[in-house]
Amino acid sequence: MPLHHSRQRFSLLLCSLIICCIKLLSLVAIASSFTTNDGATLSYTISGKGPVVLLLSGGPGFASSMLTKLSDIVAQNNTAILFDQRGTGKSRSGNKIDKETIKMSRFVEDIEELRVKLNIEKLILIGHSWGGALAMAYTAAHPEKVNSMVLLCSGGVDLSYRPTFSGKLNGKLSTEEKSVKSGWIRRYDDSQDPDPEGAFFGIFSSSWAGYVHDRGSVAELDKYLKKEYSHRDINELMSADMEGDVNDPDDDFSVVGKLSAFKGLAFILFGESDPMDHTIAEKTQKEITQAKIITIPKSGHYPWIEKPDEFAKVLNDVMLKINKTQH
Template sequence: MPTDSPPPTEAMVDVDGARIWTSQQGTPSPAAGGQPPAMVMIHGGPGLWEDFGPLAEMVDDLVEVYRYDQRGSGRSDRVGPYDIATAVADLEALRKQWWQPKLILVGHSFGAALALAYAVEHPEHVAALILISGTGVDLEWKDEHKAEAAARRSPDDRNRLAELHIQRAAGVWNEEIDREFCALNWATDFADRKHDLDRAAALYRAPGPNYEMNSAMTADWARMLLDGFADRVSGIAAPVLLMNGVGDPRPLSATARLALRLPNAELAILDDCGHFPWLEQPEVTRLTLREFLSDLLDEPED
């Protein structure tokens, strides 16, 4: 259910050699008692783009909502370096330009990892974390996810993906092929298998994923985990909402292990839902977010 807040304001912001696409919307409710923390939505991929319009509209009467395409992604400049430290530094630079002392970070998928990394590095600026469809702070989930995603594909889809991988390795690639490749990969993320391919195809935005960024960021995150990053998240004192769908091919066990490490976490498990709760179960997502924010901001629930 969209709110009556004004439409988003878009801007390109210069951050350390890159122009970053940003969007701001929402008017904090007077009932919040002073200026509440702003919400920043962090997309996944890595190397994809933000697509949080419907999600932002669920809460933009309670908090100001900022969205952005990370360096190398979407409408932002494809300029490196591509690593976790730079992504965290970019977000901190944006926070300063937005003049926001405290943030509620909403991280989806790999964006949840970036939210955790920012919270560890800048705890004084984090009011809360909302981690949607994240994968925790270990690498144990990867094999199970790979097997589950493969099991959800038809033989024809598996064969077509194999063909596309060969084409990509040979340098035979264009936007049309990329759209098909992404749709086949993302289709397994939805709990409803009847319309999964159409929904996955609708997620695509030109110029498409930044595969260089994806490889570099994924490798850097793995390095951080092997270097003991998981032990540092136990120092995050801010409230954390972990939201995952039962139908996500990524195992819930990874999120459960993360929840045990966090001193102030609550776990929301959504039935009949995959990797995109705000698209698959919008009303449940809206109510879950607003309940968490109402408690955080000491506002009446609706």
């Protein structure tokens, strides 16, 4: 082979190697934190490159670690921010946790302070499950600060979604699974139980079959959704805040009639067998009329775990549309 051909091949290989290294470096997660106006220290992790996406985990009370695999998909074409909400994950230690700090309005304020801290003009929000409800609450409060929104297997626009969700979830459980779940609920209600966090997570883990399309996926949920990702006290305090406001027309949880000022792109994604079903998605679409509803076939509440390849294609297509709106 002539020398100049060898040099050309070497140059091409070197360029390919450099490009691969740059791509790998862009996926390296950088952890940081900031202090809020009430003195809490909240943690977040940034990876990827491109338009900024803030990922909001559900629960309430689940750490952002639950969304790591989802963040990896987003970071292929965007800057992905995994945010440990107040009292969860790395935003737990040393922070005051009570009814004054764990409430929807405070969580919305935390997101706004993070946006200002990072000097982001407009956010792209991806909220999973209850995190979708938080995304909508933030958007209702700051519509001009949201570029686009992806509601993934999201909670509803008010608490009316709960009976549908619970009915769909429990309806898929076997008699044995319901019995195991009841045992965890009894432990959860026992103030003397030696492992209250374990009892809280046990209620979720004993219900995995209700969250999936294929029972064979339960083992995958067990692998990726860990006890340390969940925080009972945050769930209880936030639930009390939501339920306490249910009859208040100005409550912080309901976004009915409060999203008309948001004009950006919106996508509502849910699994074919998701207990957050199409009726919940359709009610949300009535509040965000420009939203497009997309069903993930043969999937439940965690499509990036149950159908990773199929879900990644759908999400990448959605993000491509969103990224085209960036200036």
